[in-house]
Each structure stands twice: as structure tokens, then as C-alpha cells.
Amino acid sequence: MSNPFASVRWKVMLAFFLIIGLSFLMMAGTLMNMLGEYLFSQRIQADRAGLEKWAVQAAGYLTFSDAAGLDDTVRRAGSELGGRILLLDAQGKVQADSFQTAQGRRLDYPEVASILVSGETADYGVHSLKTGEAATGDRMLRFAGADEWVSYSTAGIVSSSHVVGVLMLVSSVRGLMQGLTTVQTQMTILFVAVAVAAVGLGMIFSSVLTRPITEMTKVILRMSKGDLGARVEEKGSGEIKQLAIAFNSMSNQLEALNQTRNQFVSNASHELKTPLATMKIMIESLIYQPDMDAELRTEFLSDVNMEINRLSSIVSDLLTLVKVDSRSSDLHKEKLSLAEVVKDAQHRLQPITSQREQEIVLQLQDSCDMLADKSMMQQIVYNLMENAVKYTPHKGRITVSLQRVGKDAVLSVSDDGPGIPKESQPHVFERFYRVDKARGRESGGTGLGLSIVQQYVNLHDGRVRVQSEEGQGTTFIVELPLNKL
Numbered sequence: 001m002s003n004p005f006a007s008v009r010w011k012v013m014l015a016f017f018l019i020i021g022l023s024f025l026m027m028a029g030t031l032m033n034m035l036g037e038y039l040f041s042q043r044i045q046a047d048r049a050g051l052e053k054w055a056v057q058a059a060g061y062l063t064f065s066d067a068a069g070l071d072d073t074v075r076r077a078g079s080e081l082g083g084r085i086l087l088l089d090a091q092g093k094v095q096a097d098s099f100q101t102a103q104g105r106r107l108d109y110p111e112v113a114s115i116l117v118s119g120e121t122a123d124y125g126v127h128s129l130k131t132g133e134a135a136t137g138d139r140m141l142r143f144a145g146a147d148e149w150v151s152y153s154t155a156g157i158v159s160s161s162h163v164v165g166v167l168m169l170v171s172s173v174r175g176l177m178q179g180l181t182t183v184q185t186q187m188t189i190l191f192v193a194v195a196v197a198a199v200g201l202g203m204i205f206s207s208v209l210t211r212p213i214t215e216m217t218k219v220i221l222r223m224s225k226g227d228l229g230a231r232v233e234e235k236g237s238g239e240i241k242q243l244a245i246a247f248n249s250m251s252n253q254l255e256a257l258n259q260t261r262n263q264f265v266s267n268a269s270h271e272l273k274t275p276l277a278t279m280k281i282m283i284e285s286l287i288y289q290p291d292m293d294a295e296l297r298t299e300f301l302s303d304v305n306m307e308i309n310r311l312s313s314i315v316s317d318l319l320t321l322v323k324v325d326s327r328s329s330d331l332h333k334e335k336l337s338l339a340e341v342v343k344d345a346q347h348r349l350q351p352i353t354s355q356r357e358q359e360i361v362l363q364l365q366d367s368c369d370m371l372a373d374k375s376m377m378q379q380i381v382y383n384l385m386e387n388a389v390k391y392t393p394h395k396g397r398i399t400v401s402l403q404r405v406g407k408d409a410v411l412s413v414s415d416d417g418p419g420i421p422k423e424s425q426p427h428v429f430e431r432f433y434r435v436d437k438a439r440g441r442e443s444g445g446t447g448l449g450l451s452i453v454q455q456y457v458n459l460h461d462g463r464v465r466v467q468s469e470e471g472q473g474t475t476f477i478v479e480l481p482l483n484k485l
């Protein structure tokens with residue numbers, strides 16, 4: 001994992017942070033807005049009520065242009081409402097100022113315009129008067145202090161249903177703004193705390209989530225280094241547990257497969273070694289006994305020849321199995337009659353059966369025409385019949401029957417030989433398996449014949465099974481689907 005940010009752990013942490021952080025920010029924003037609105041609405045109401053009351057009083061003085069009356073009104077209003085009071089005429093010109101500095105100036109603030117131009121009865125606005133930034137008009141209305149938050153409240157002065165002026169209250173909202181800023185600072189601190197908690201939680205959660213994956217990776221690495229017995233713990237619940245169970249079952253199969261392979265290789269080496277050792281002994285005798293008589297020499301050489309035949313047949317059986325394993329053996333299907341294949345095998349076995357005075361009885365009820373790989377079918381039938389012949393004593397009787405049952409061709413090869421013990425029956429299809437090792441080798445068997453039969457039957461989507469009673473004989477039954485014709 002070269003890029004740490006690509007890990008699940010990091011992603012989970014980031015997701016936690018984003019989800020918790022964003023929800024917190026949204027909540028905090030809404031809360032701040034609500035708080036601000038709540039605080040200011042109380043202030044606006046109070047300001048407006050006060051202004052409207054004084055506007056009524058000022059209306060008379062303004063109509064009669066009573067400067068002293070106006071000055072007196074703004075002064076008293078200013079001290080009552082706690083701010084600077086300005087009285088403007090219908091043109092927006094200051095007629096009276098409780099601070100006595102702005103008389104005669106025109107103020108074109110939006111709060112004034114909304115009353116004079118748009119016909120509102122009252123308005124409200126909050127402004128920041130920052131040093132240097134503010135317009136001349138703003139600076140004029142500044143309170144003490146460099147950075148100041150002020151509110152402009154205005155109310156129309158009405159006389160005979162006409163707006164004749166505007167009464168304006170400029171007051172500090174520093175207290176309110178400071179309150180809001182304090183809340184904001186606290187919120188920011190809280191946000192940092194929440195963010196740290198989110199990251200911490202994310203770390204804990206992601207480590208819980210990724211620990212099984214990390215453990216599994218370690219086990220996989222151990223296995224890839226050859227320790228096939230390594231397994232992961234199947235703890236927890238849900239998908240991770242399912243994954244662990246699936247992984248362990250795959251590992252079991254891998255281990256079993258590895259064992260089978262080792263067994264196969266050691267069996268194969270052993271089988272190849274035996275004929276080689278025999279040949280070595282005979283050839284050494286030929287070398288060290290140059291004066292050996294001709295008849296014995298020929299006998300030795302023909303024995304060597306037999307061993308070579310055995311070797312080459314083992315090697316070709318092994319190659320056949322390897323080909324089926326690697327699925328590189330393609331089926332060359334052609335139309336054939338299974339009955340003909342049986343007759344053919346009987347013919348090929350004729351020399352052995354006549355020598356052993358055995359009888360092969362054929363009960364071919366159907367020709368069982370089918371599409372199949374001919375050489376594989378020949379091998380299936382021949383291997384089964386050869387076994388029957390090989391393992392049945394002299395004068396034995398072998399019965400081969402073929403019939404059509406539903407959509408299957410059913411071939412059965414029975415003999416009245418020694419039978420196969422119950423405990424050996426499940427193993428006869430295994431590679432190199434021989435019921436009686438000594439007897440098997442003496443009769444030339446390697447224990448590969450039935451493995452090949454089973455593989456070829458499987459390739460044709462068929463089934464093969466054995467039925468046997470010790471001392472009474474053996475029957476191999478093969479079912480092959482005919483429906484593909």
C-alpha cells in the first residue's frame with residue numbers, strides 16, 4: 001500500500017469527518033441565524049415603538065418648522081432611547097441632531113429612502129462603521145470607538161396623512177454583536193472538538209473494520225510463502241465473518257489439493273522407480289556376466305523390454321490424466337455405437353481371455369448410438385473389461401451388458417472374481433490406488449486405469465460407480481447421456 005490515503009482506513013476516517021463536520025456546520029449556521037434573528041427582533045421592536053411615539057410628537061414641530069421644539073424633541077428622545085436621534089425632512093435633510101453636528105446634511109441611507117421613496121412606515125438596518133472604510137456620512141454618525149456596529153432605525157413622521165420627515169435612531173449594537181461573536185467563538189471551539197472526536201471515532205471504527213482485512217492479508221502472505229495450514233479466525237458477524245469462512249474453506253481446498261499433488265508426485269516417482277530398479281539389476285547382470293548363456297540373456301532382455309513397455313504405459317497414463325486436469329484434452333465427438341466399442345474391446349482382450357480360459361458374455365440390448373469421443377469411449381470400455389479379466393481368476397466369467405435406460409446408455413461390466421472390500425470401494429477411482437498392492441503390480445497394474453475412466457466419463461457428463469461383494473464378484477456401472485446425438 002504505497003499511497004496511505006488509498007486505504008479503507010483513511011477513507012472511513014474522512015467519511016466520518018465529512019459527515020459529522022458538515023452536519024455540525026449546518027446545525028451551527030442555522031442556530032446562529034436563529035439566535036441573531038431572535039436577539040435583533042426584540043431590539044427592533046423596542047426601537048420602533050420608541051421612535052413611532054417620538055415621531056408623533058415631532059410631527060407638529062416639523063410642520064411649523066419649530067427648530068427649538070425639534071431640538072428639544074431629539075434631545076429627549078435620544079436620552080430616552082439611548083442613542084443618537086436625527087430628524088430629517090421630506091428631502092432627507094437633517095433638521096435636528098441630538099449630537100448637534102449633522103444639521104443641514106442630506107442622508108441617503110436605504111433606511112431613510114425606504115420611508116421617503118417606498119412609503120414604508122418604519123425600517124431597520126445594521127451597519128459596521130470600520131475606520132477608513134466608511135463613507136463620510138457613516139463616519140459622521142459614528143459613536144465612540146474605531147470599529148463599531150450600529151443599527152439605523154427609522155420611522156416616518158406623518159402629518160395630515162403625508163410623510164413629512166423621518167425620525168432616525170442610530171444606536172450601538174455592539175453588545176448584541178459581541179454576544180453573537182462570543183457564541184460564534186464557542187461554536188468554533190466546539191467544532192474543533194467535534195472534528196477531533198470525529199477523526200478519533202473514525203480511527204477507532206476504521207481500525208475495527210479493517211483489522212480482519214489486515215489479518216487476512218497477513219494470513220494470505222503466510223500462505224503464499226508456503227504455510228498452507230494458516231487460517232483466519234472466523235469471528236464477528238456479517239460479511240467479514242462470511243469472508244473469513246469462505247477464505248478458510250478455500251484454504252482447506254488449497255491445502256487438500258496440495259496434499260493430493262504431493263501424493264501424486266511421490267506415487268508417480270515410486271511407480272516409475274520400480275521398473276527402473278528392475279531393469280538396472282538385469283542390465284548389470286548382463287554387463288558383469290559376459291559369459292551368460294544365450295537363452296538366459298534373451299530372457300533377461302525380454303524382461304527389460306517388458307519393463308520398458310510398463311514404463312511407457314505408466315507415462316502415457318500419467319500424460320492422459322495431466323491433460324484432463326489441465327482441461328487441454330478437447331473432446332473430438334463423433335457418431336459411434338457403444339455396442340461396437342464393446343465388441344472391439346472383447347476382440348482385443350481375446351488373447352488374454354483364451355489363455356486364462358475365461359468367458360466374456362455380451363448382452364447388448366441396444367446399439368447405443370451416440371455422439372462421443374471415440375478414443376475415450378474405447379479407453380473407458382477397455383479399462384473396465386481389462387480389470388474384470390485381470391482380477392478374475394482362471395475360468396472366470398465376465399458379463400458385459402449394454403442397454404438404453406431413459407436418455408442414458410447404461411454399460412455394466414460384471415465378473416465373478418474376488419470382489420473389492422467395502423472399505424476400498426470409495427478409493428478405487430483414486431490415482432495409484434490398488435486394493436492389493438502386491439497383487440496389483442504382479443498383474444501389471446499401476447492404479448491409474450479407473451481414474452482415467454472416471455475422468456473421461458465426467459467429461460461426457462456421465463457417472464460411474466462400483467458395486468461389489470467380497471468373494472462374489474464386482475460390477476462397474478457407467479451411465480452416459482445419449483441425448484446429445
Ligand SMILES: Nc1ncnc2c1ncn2[C@@H]1O[C@H](COP(=O)(O)OP(=O)(O)OP(=O)(O)O)[C@@H](O)[C@H]1O
Pocket residue numbers: 317383387388391392415417418419420428433434435436440444445446447448449450451474
Ligand atoms: N474387477 C475388479 N475386481 C477386483 N478388483 C478390481 C477390479 N477392478 C479394479 N479393481 C481394484 O481396483 C484397483 C484400481 O484399478 P485400476 O484399474 O485403477 O488400476 P490397475 O488395474 O491396478 O492399474 P492400471 O489399470 O492402471 O493398469 C485395482 O488395482 C484393483 O485392486
Ligand SMILES: [Mg+2]
Pocket residue numbers: 383386387445448449450
Ligand atoms: Mg486397471
